[in-house]
Amino acid sequence: MTTNSTDPMIGRLVDGRYQVRSRIARGGMATVYLATDLRLERRVAIKVMHGHLADDSQYRARFIQEARSAARLAHPNVVNVYDQGQDADTAYLVMEYLPGxxxxxxxxxxxxxxxxxxxxxxxxxxxxxxxxxxxxxxxxxxxxxxxxxxxxxxxxxxxxxxxxxxxxxxxxxxxxxxxxxxxxxxxxxxxxxxxxxxxxxxxxxxxxxxxxxxxxxxxxxxxxxxxxxxxxxxxxxxxxxxxxxxxxxxxxxxxxxxxxxxxxxxxxxxxxxxxxxxxxxxxAPATAAHRTMVMPTAAPSSSGSDDVTQIIRPQRRERTGPVVADSASALQKTASRRKRKGFVLFALVILLAGLAAGTGWYFNAGPGALVSVPDVSGSDVATATATLEELELVVAAETRGITDPDTSIPVGSVVGTDPDAGAQLARQTTVTLLTNLGPEQLPVPELVGLTEAEAREAIESAGFTAQDSATQFSSDVPADTVIAATGAEGVDLTTVDEYGEDQPVTLLVSLGAVPDVRGQGFAQALETLEGVGLSGVEGERAFDDAIPEGSVLSAAAPGDGPVTPGDTLTLAVSDGPAPVTVPEVNDLPRDEAIAALEGLGLDVSYNPLFAPFSGARATGTDPEAGTVLPRGSSVTLFLQLIG
Missing domain, CATH: 1.10.510.10 (Transferase(Phosphotransferase) domain 1)
Structure with missing residues (x-):
């Protein structure tokens, strides 16, 4: 028994009566589940038609026919059918459950x-x-x-x-x-x-x-x-x-x-x-195991004695089937009759031998001999034609194309003959080659823009085979939305109107935008990316006045292509604001010197006695000019009154 916890039918109450427990088997038309009949408190097998077939009247009629056919049979060697019905869009059939x-x-x-x-x-x-x-x-x-x-x-x-x-x-x-x-x-x-x-x-x-x-x-x-x-x-x-x-x-x-x-x-x-x-x-030997069977009463002997040893045989039914071997005595009598007739037939055999030999040559090796059509499947047309003509068969001028969803057979190659391989034909009989046209071409539905579930349902309904989807991140397409669809050999299905029956279709589904980790600490950014299947490595470090030291400045994808699960992003990390060099401000008026220092992000202080004297001039700084300091550092400005 197989189970599938992701199967939406598991746990469902069908028609308010049948509680689905687990999946037993899946076929081309329906899936069979183990369920409990809550009304009668017994285990049953419930057969549910596949959703994509429920709208097909032919399949639905066949499903109902199964219920009607089996329900007419009350026999210990036929699975009993208890119920049949429709619950919303689910067609179901309730049967006897047989563990085994x-x-x-x-x-x-x-x-x-x-x-x-x-x-x-x-x-x-x-x-x-x-x-x-x-x-x-x-x-x-x-x-x-x-x-x-x-x-x-x-x-x-x-x-x-x-x-x-x-x-x-x-x-x-x-x-x-x-x-x-x-x-x-x-x-x-x-x-x-x-x-x-x-x-x-x-x-x-x-x-x-x-x-x-x-x-x-x-x-x-x-x-x-x-x-x-x-x-x-x-x-x-x-x-x-x-x-x-x-x-x-x-x-x-x-x-x-x-x-x-x-x-x-x-x-x-x-x-x-x-x-x-x-x-x-x-x-069978007396010591062998025998099936139980009823033996008929022995018939009385012709002499009237009831103590004569007799062979008891099982009763036989009137039949039209195969005949088993005769008894030894019957075979011996037949052999004697054949021996007596042998002499009479010998002359006739000699007389007919010549005729038989001539006839045999004519029909086996001569002009009247039949030839067997060879199996030329898988050959190209030229090779198949040559093979048939070597046997003195005539190949029709036109081949007959047939559709075949099996892509392992090259299009244009021979997949059979008419008459079929093995047919016995007279020489010069015409044989038509059957060539592969490939799968039947069916209309391609619109898939881009649908959710993944909607697209997969559309693929199956259209007669194609949905493969496992590919995914990528996209800032332009919402998550769980189809971006593109490709078929065999990478054909873009958005550019074609028709595609081969039963052929594979692979969806490309959006995962939404890559998470924005700018401004997050490096460790936090790695955790955020891992949550969506990505990883990160530290890249270049750079000064930034707005981003604190150790936080992420940006995340870059590898190459120019889209980001897909498993990719590694390169994270640029901030070193905080850039350092500054104390400038030379000697001889500058007080206010100009202060402006030059504060313009670099330094905190300027000077002797408050010079506060009233805006015309005072700078004579130096502490630290002195040329010193490299972090932004926001304190600098003392030395001033002097001139004149």
Missing amino acids: ITLRDLLEEHHVLTTMQAFDIMEAVLSGLAAAHKNGIVHRDLKPENVLLADDGRIKIGDFGLARAATANTATGNALLGTIAYLSPELVTRGIADTRSDIYAVGIMLYEMLAGEQPFKGEQPFQIAHQHANDTVGTPSSKNPAVPTELDELVLWATARDPDQRPRDAKTMLDQLLDTGAQLATA
Whole structure:
């Protein structure tokens, strides 16, 4: 369980009833929280739709559909839905709280499950899914993340967010829904889902539990989708030899590319799973652990005796699934019949051999041979064209551009072909190259001047991805206001009208003006700067008549750029008023001498007997002329009456 003390939902009372305690998980559509139902005094899980999706009618309808779909299912293997509603701008769904882990957590820890573990999980999943199918509901997003393993041993299916009524052809719309690793071929190629599409996903999960990995892998989602549409799922025993043949057959049946070759619904596959489990238990050694099962009463012998040793076999259901190996006696009879027919067929084989050889050459090496379209993804157009032409395929004169938000694929490079890679084509068939047009271009909203929170919401709503913001001090822009916005490779988004979907946007946010530390003591100024993430060093000292000694005269930023958190400012410090030199005032009239000394900031005194005689002349000073004194120092003026 994850928590986030900064999450505004933590501690919130939803609809006056549900007290949110902590965050459990976050997905692409909603966040799930642990909450307390104050009315019934029980713990519940409350699923809250992301705020930026709440105004989207499509997402809101899908959210409500999940509540309706799950609420129709009262089954011990389906997560119960208690309530659904809207509190102000918050759409929520209240569900049963199951403390524990998901099947994905279990697979990440153990990778490969035992046959018994896989049986138990599959039985629970298929039981819950059978109830959904019986009620006309297709889940459409089955995956290990949606299989919950409670601490008390219960196993339940959750997240019916993509569920719809099960018709013969339930369309998904233009976009593929569900997780790509578990999508059925018909969903990939035609966007059509029914109960058999759920069965395909179950088969992929069974393969993953037994083999320890998914059957199809790829660096890009379209590569995995291509494999689902064109390749056959292998047997889990090829990765894990301990897997019984019967389970291999069950996986192959569930993951057949043709939906008509799969179980028609979860009930059909559940019956086969239980039948297969009974067969494996019957075939296991007497000392092996067996699943609990009901055995039928032995049939009486033809002789009427009731003491004849008989083999008790588990009851079998009528099924259309995989057929297990015949008994030894049946195989021996079949071999005898084949031996008798062998002589008859030998001549026919010789006769047909020549024809087969010629036909094989024509279709395998001759003019009629098919070629497999190679995977040219990631190549430039010229290289891809040359590769296809070497196989005698014709490359269409015009490429077809497709949008792709993945910036790791260079614009203009090949991202696929039509037909897809792996398709078997006759020579001289035309193949169209699919080239990357880059992300879809979307309008850029006005971001400068908004608060950071407003700008981030505007970015997500517009279809872009908000990155961590950068900050700087500004005397012109208020704090918490966006100064600028940049995209990938530093593009200035204030100069463009459109930008690529899902591409990163970085905001530059103002921290307000740098604090004014002029007149503060040096230590106090350092403390003030540290409070906003800056530091300071002492710079030049200078005399200043207005700033006391030891106080800051000014703060200078490094270089000519803006000040950002972590910068070090240079602080000029005052040495107080500048000193003065006692001037030469000999022979000056008294008043002129006094004015000269006081003009330098000195305190002048003289013999008061000369007070009436303004015409007296200066004969010297104490200290004498040329002496350097601090401003405000006292100087004695010596006077003499002349004539």
